[in-house]
Structure formats: C-alpha cells, structure tokens
Amino acid sequence: MRDELLEKISANGNLPALGSSVSRVVQLASSDDEAVRNLAHFIMSDVALTQKILRISNAACFRSHASSSPVTTISKAIFLLGFDTVKTCALGMLLVDRMPGSRAAGVRGELLHALSASMFGRELARRSQHRDAEEAAIAALFGNIGRLLVAAHDHTLYAEINALARQGMAPAKAARQVIGSGFETLAEIVMTAWDMPEMIVKAQAPLPAGALRPARNRQEWIQQVAAFSNAAAGMLAQADDVDAAGAALVALVARFGAALNLDQAKLGQMLVTVTEETNALAGQLQLAPVVPAASLPKPVQKDEAAALWRQLEGEDGALLGLPAEFLLQTADGEDPTQAGGRHASGKPHNARELLFAGVQDVTEMMASGRCKANDLIMLVLETIYRGMGFRFATVCLKDIKSNQFRARISLGENNAARQAGFAFSANPSRDLFHLALANEADLLISDAADAKIRDLIPAWHRALLPDARSFIVLPLVVQKKPLGLFYADRILPATEGVPPDETAMIKTLKGQVVAALNPR
Structure with a gap:
C-alpha cells in the first residue's frame, strides 16, 4: 500500500515545482548577506505571494514594532518583521497555495495544523540561543508533511487512519496498519527528493517516550521543538473541548517542560500569541481559523525625511544638450x-x-x-x-x-x-x-x-x-x-x-x- 501511495505522490506533477520552491526558500540562510535580496526577489516574482506577505505584515498581531506607517514593500516587511518571520510565513503560504487537493477538508485541516506548528516553532526559536534557530520553525512546519501527503493523495486511506485513531489507536500505529509505513517514512522520502537540508529531515524522527531532558546538541533541540510544536498544534485543534485541552496542556508541560524550559504560564502565553498569528495567516489563505484566543487556557515619533537632493540650477534645465x-x-x-x-x-x-x-x-x-x-x-x-x-x-x-x-x-x-x-x-x-x-x-x-x-x-x-x-x-x-x-x-x-x-x-x-x- 505504501508503494502505491508513493506512486500517486510521484505522479503528481505539481509536487516537483512545490518542492523546488520550498527547497529554494529553506536554503536561504539569514547569515548570508545576499539572503535578504534573494528572499525579496523570490516573493516579488509571485504577485499573489507578495500581496499575502504584505497583508500579513500589516496584521496587528505581527506588527509588534514601533512603526505606525503601513508596510507597503517586501523589503520593509523583512526589515521590520525579520528575515526569519517572513521566510517562515512565505513557506507556509507556498505549502497552502500549491499543495494538491487543498480544497478538501482533510487537507485544509492538516495545512492549518502545519501553519500553527510553525508558529510554535518560531516562538521557541525566538527564545533560543542556538545558531540558526529558525530552522526549528521550518522543521515544525513540515512535522506533519506525511499526514498532509496522505490526505492530499488518498482521502480513503487518510479517513481509515483517522477512524482507527478515534478508536484509541496511536496515530503512528494506525498509519503502519493502513499503509504499511509510518508517516515519518513518507516524510523522509519526499523531503529528501525535495533536497531539504538533512537537519530538517532528521528532525522528523520520533523521540523517546516520557519526559524529555534538555537537548545535548542543536540537532536534538530542533527535533524536540518540532515534536512539541506538532503536539501543541494538535492541542489547538481540540481546544474547544475544555477538558481535553486542559489535559493536553498538562501533558505537554510534563513531557517537554524540562527540555524546552516551559511551564504552564509560559505555555499559556505562547498559546495566545500563536493562536492570534495562526488566525491571521489562516485568514490570508482562506483557511478556517483555530479557536479564538479568548477560549484558550490562560496560564516614537519618526523624524521627517530631510531633502538631500540639491535643486537643479537654471530655469530651463538645458544641461549639455539634454532637452x-x-x-x-x-x-x-x-x-x-x-x-x-x-x-x-x-x-x-x-x-x-x-x-x-x-x-x-x-x-x-x-x-x-x-x-x-x-x-x-x-x-x-x-x-x-x-x-x-x-x-x-x-x-x-x-x-x-x-x-x-x-x-x-x-x-x-x-x-x-x-x-x-x-x-x-x-x-x-x-x-x-x-x-x-x-x-x-x-x-x-x-x-x-x-x-x-x-x-x-x-x-x-x-x-x-x-x-x-x-x-x-x-x-x-x-x-x-x-x-x-x-x-x-x-x-x-x-x-x-x-x-x-x-x-x-x-x-x-x-x-x-x-x-x-x-x-x-
């Protein structure tokens, strides 16, 4: 069954183009002096993507900077929001816009999950001292790529896996029973074909059970962030069930608290921020929003520009033969x-x-x-x-x-x-x-x-x-x-x-x- 599914995925002509675009953006490093220019070029080459980035840059929850003027250029969006934020948002938008079958309910649910996970990853990256911490947000974005690919290419199999999960079977076990492979294997095959960095691919590997200890290295930390982000995104999906959401919140802190320096209060604040930002992104991409932030557990005047150009001398402006x-x-x-x-x-x-x-x-x-x-x-x-x-x-x-x-x-x-x-x-x-x-x-x-x-x-x-x-x-x-x-x-x-x-x-x-x- 897994081989048949992979054949369907390989036969889809849209995926190579999506993979090429994703790989190109992922491999832009914020430490590279050319990266800002290249990211701006990439975004502006797509009119729809440009408009979405500009609109999200003007959303209240993203505009935490002091500027009161609207964001009208991609260059300003990158300067004010930060290279990593714009890069992560652009990747999420590419995934939503170009994933096959994005009108199907299951696919849209998985896409919303991916966006939400990337926002959790970005919040943790902000607090990290690790070099190139933004890779954690990218790893989180692709944390459910296996589920997303199944939803996009075989809705029947996707429904069977979900039905077993609702009966109490672990999702990983349900996937192995239905398609003969875990979601991680599918993710690894496709992401390797997309030429994704090895760090991002390895981050999708499952972690040991139980409470996690602080990571010994950057690779392990990214893996922990990706796992936490996808678990937290799953919690948001069931946040309208107060009892289930409360239990999930406690479980998240118990499993990831020591490793990622999180407690109930910090996680509660993060949930509010992530929900607002995910809803803002979802609105631009015409996805149903996650639950309102209110229902979650609560744990300078600018100087005017000086005129720096001298006035041209002479009334007629006839200079060296110029009409x-x-x-x-x-x-x-x-x-x-x-x-x-x-x-x-x-x-x-x-x-x-x-x-x-x-x-x-x-x-x-x-x-x-x-x-x-x-x-x-x-x-x-x-x-x-x-x-x-x-x-x-x-x-x-x-x-x-x-x-x-x-x-x-x-x-x-x-x-x-x-x-x-x-x-x-x-x-x-x-x-x-x-x-x-x-x-x-x-x-x-x-x-x-x-x-x-x-x-x-x-x-x-x-x-x-x-x-x-x-x-x-x-x-x-x-x-x-x-x-x-x-x-x-x-x-x-x-x-x-x-x-x-x-x-x-x-x-x-x-x-x-x-x-x-x-x-x-």
Missing part, C-alpha cells in the same frame, strides 16, 4: 490619489502615497542604526518600482576593473536576463545615460519614440529593451564622482507626468542612497 522637457520635473496639475486604479502607462493613481510610505521606511531604516547599504538600495529600488508601476527596475554600479556600469540588483519582468545584459562603458559618450551622470540630472523619458530623444538612446539599450517607451534615470553621484544609477521603465508612454510632491519624494529617496554611499 529640458526630459528632465524629471513637475507636471501641470495633480494626479488622482485614490487607492485603486492606474494610468494608461501603468503608474498607480496612488503613487504619491506609495512613495511617501517609502520615504518613511527609508528614514526609519537609516535611523535604526542597523542599516546596510545593500538593504537600503533594495528598499529604494522596490519603492520606485512598485510606487511608480514600472515593469523593470535596476540599480547599476560602476565596476572599476571592467570600466563599466553594470546592473547589480533588479526587479520585475524577466529581470534576470535583462540584468545580465544591462551594462555600458564608463567612457564618456553623448548618450542619455552619460549625460545624466555627467550633469547629475534626474531624467524622465515620457516617450522614447520622440524625435528629440531617439538619437540619445544608446544602441545597447535599444537592443536590450526595444519595447521601452518610457523610463526614468536617476544618477548616483558622490563628491562629483558617478557611482551608478537607478533605471526603471514601462512599455507604454507616460503622458501623465510627475507632480511636484512625487518629484520631491523620488529625489529624496535617491538622495538618501547617495548619503548612505558617501564615505564622509
């Missing part, structure tokens, strides 16, 4: 600021609000004292990309060895291929990019087909981005030395222009990056 109408300047009148809708070019109607939120986010990041230049650049790039509705956006930096400006970070449609080709010589040339750098001039090209600008677009840009009809160029110049530029484009003309307040915020965003890059 004045292509300088980033104000448009006549103001655009609508309603929350929904876009201009024909793709620019959101509420661009002002999105840019203003970005200015606040960047100011907050810089004031935190833990701001890294790469994280700041990523946040500014994402703010411009999302706030102005561009299809592709990148940051170019000068490569001294090759004497080129090369794209280093990019977002949007086909970003990897476009980033690879986005490079041009640093030698002076009379094209739009070099003129912008030489004059420190922020440019808005509203229509690249215009006769006045056509000859200023270099051949490499026409070859790489032949369909770019409107784009923006923001040079990064420190102490008269050009370091690089921001670039972003759309495939339609931008006839709506840029109002004064949006212009000021774009310049401020860029200016904050210039200030961060200034060695003084």
Whole structure:
C-alpha cells in the first residue's frame, strides 16, 4: 500500500515545482548577506505571494514594532518583521497555495495544523540561543508533511487512519496498519527528493517516550521543538473541548517542560500569541481559523525625511544638450490619489502615497542604526518600482576593473536576463545615460519614440529593451564622482507626468542612497 501511495505522490506533477520552491526558500540562510535580496526577489516574482506577505505584515498581531506607517514593500516587511518571520510565513503560504487537493477538508485541516506548528516553532526559536534557530520553525512546519501527503493523495486511506485513531489507536500505529509505513517514512522520502537540508529531515524522527531532558546538541533541540510544536498544534485543534485541552496542556508541560524550559504560564502565553498569528495567516489563505484566543487556557515619533537632493540650477534645465522637457520635473496639475486604479502607462493613481510610505521606511531604516547599504538600495529600488508601476527596475554600479556600469540588483519582468545584459562603458559618450551622470540630472523619458530623444538612446539599450517607451534615470553621484544609477521603465508612454510632491519624494529617496554611499 505504501508503494502505491508513493506512486500517486510521484505522479503528481505539481509536487516537483512545490518542492523546488520550498527547497529554494529553506536554503536561504539569514547569515548570508545576499539572503535578504534573494528572499525579496523570490516573493516579488509571485504577485499573489507578495500581496499575502504584505497583508500579513500589516496584521496587528505581527506588527509588534514601533512603526505606525503601513508596510507597503517586501523589503520593509523583512526589515521590520525579520528575515526569519517572513521566510517562515512565505513557506507556509507556498505549502497552502500549491499543495494538491487543498480544497478538501482533510487537507485544509492538516495545512492549518502545519501553519500553527510553525508558529510554535518560531516562538521557541525566538527564545533560543542556538545558531540558526529558525530552522526549528521550518522543521515544525513540515512535522506533519506525511499526514498532509496522505490526505492530499488518498482521502480513503487518510479517513481509515483517522477512524482507527478515534478508536484509541496511536496515530503512528494506525498509519503502519493502513499503509504499511509510518508517516515519518513518507516524510523522509519526499523531503529528501525535495533536497531539504538533512537537519530538517532528521528532525522528523520520533523521540523517546516520557519526559524529555534538555537537548545535548542543536540537532536534538530542533527535533524536540518540532515534536512539541506538532503536539501543541494538535492541542489547538481540540481546544474547544475544555477538558481535553486542559489535559493536553498538562501533558505537554510534563513531557517537554524540562527540555524546552516551559511551564504552564509560559505555555499559556505562547498559546495566545500563536493562536492570534495562526488566525491571521489562516485568514490570508482562506483557511478556517483555530479557536479564538479568548477560549484558550490562560496560564516614537519618526523624524521627517530631510531633502538631500540639491535643486537643479537654471530655469530651463538645458544641461549639455539634454532637452529640458526630459528632465524629471513637475507636471501641470495633480494626479488622482485614490487607492485603486492606474494610468494608461501603468503608474498607480496612488503613487504619491506609495512613495511617501517609502520615504518613511527609508528614514526609519537609516535611523535604526542597523542599516546596510545593500538593504537600503533594495528598499529604494522596490519603492520606485512598485510606487511608480514600472515593469523593470535596476540599480547599476560602476565596476572599476571592467570600466563599466553594470546592473547589480533588479526587479520585475524577466529581470534576470535583462540584468545580465544591462551594462555600458564608463567612457564618456553623448548618450542619455552619460549625460545624466555627467550633469547629475534626474531624467524622465515620457516617450522614447520622440524625435528629440531617439538619437540619445544608446544602441545597447535599444537592443536590450526595444519595447521601452518610457523610463526614468536617476544618477548616483558622490563628491562629483558617478557611482551608478537607478533605471526603471514601462512599455507604454507616460503622458501623465510627475507632480511636484512625487518629484520631491523620488529625489529624496535617491538622495538618501547617495548619503548612505558617501564615505564622509
């Protein structure tokens, strides 16, 4: 029976794609300087996942930070909530969205169990002194992957196992009787095929019976956390039965209390936090919530951003042959600021609000004292990309060895291929990019087909981005030395222009990056 079940699982075409996505996210390590950027890229490549992460980032139970402004970018979500929290939430959302048969009641119940277990694991990881403690939350998330796979691929077998369990048989024994294998074996086979880290796979092994002692090493601690988290998630599933929940609470403390430094009061507080956060996640994923927290056992004003960009000298802005109408300047009148809708070019109607939120986010990041230049650049790039509705956006930096400006970070449609080709010589040339750098001039090209600008677009840009009809160029110049530029484009003309307040915020965003890059 187990082999037949494995054949069903192997035959499902969705699982390899799910496994590839899960493995990619799991293997991002918070200690890696590239991890934040890679996690942000992964999330933003999936529109639905992006929206869910942003909504959960704004849920009251997740926003324990001091910021009162809404979370509008993935970069800010990672900065404020923490890399590990966003990573765990993203994994849970991937599991729910891409698991086969997710509409079936049994599958949805197991998915809710997995989310709840991951929240327990995350709470214990927060209190731990172990290195890379967040792996415990990931191990907890996949603690019931064997049950989940059975529910998703053979509801009859799943129902038989549950029926035996309701009659008093241990779930592990029931699984062996029905499918000839424990859930752990199924989990190990699938997780190994998904190329999951060995630490996570080993954490699913059963623990000895009885009260547990403190772990002797990190692997054993992760195993204990995964087991506790899944037992606690199971308790939440029956929390509407007061007597059963009370007995389960006592049993949890008796088994895991000494090992994980838990007592009734600590566990009671954890239950409230986990329930609120699980319900918030479940709401975004259209899963039925666990019981309300009330039914469980109870055991700075931010400074305004300074304008860091100097005003361009001269009224006409005619700098070294650049037509004045292509300088980033104000448009006549103001655009609508309603929350929904876009201009024909793709620019959101509420661009002002999105840019203003970005200015606040960047100011907050810089004031935190833990701001890294790469994280700041990523946040500014994402703010411009999302706030102005561009299809592709990148940051170019000068490569001294090759004497080129090369794209280093990019977002949007086909970003990897476009980033690879986005490079041009640093030698002076009379094209739009070099003129912008030489004059420190922020440019808005509203229509690249215009006769006045056509000859200023270099051949490499026409070859790489032949369909770019409107784009923006923001040079990064420190102490008269050009370091690089921001670039972003759309495939339609931008006839709506840029109002004064949006212009000021774009310049401020860029200016904050210039200030961060200034060695003084």
